[in-house]
Amino acid sequence: MANITVNMFCGMPSARSSDGGVIASWDLGAAWLASADTQIGIRSGIAANRNSPNRYVLFEIAQRF
Numbered sequence: 405m406a407n408i409t410v411n412m413f414c415g416m417p418s419a420r421s422s423d424g425g426v427i428a429s430w431d432l433g434a435a436w437l438a439s440a441d442t443q444i445g446i447r448s449g450i451a452a453n454r455n456s457p458n459r460y461v462l463f464e465i466a467q468r469f
Contacts, residue, residue, distance in 0.1 A: 428452035
């Protein structure tokens with residue numbers, strides 16, 4: 405099996421403060437390459453401002469088609 409590097413950037417659209425402001429958070433995650441086509445990961449984060457969820461945990465499954 406070949407080594408595969410995955411880079412990911414996620415972002416949310418920004419909004420004016422009158423529309424709820426910007427959602428911002430800090431997060432940390434890890435992923436495991438289960439096979440050449442499947443990746444399983446976990447990510448957790450905390451809010452960077454009042455417009456964001458306080459804490460969250462995400463479980464991720466990615467499949468290449």
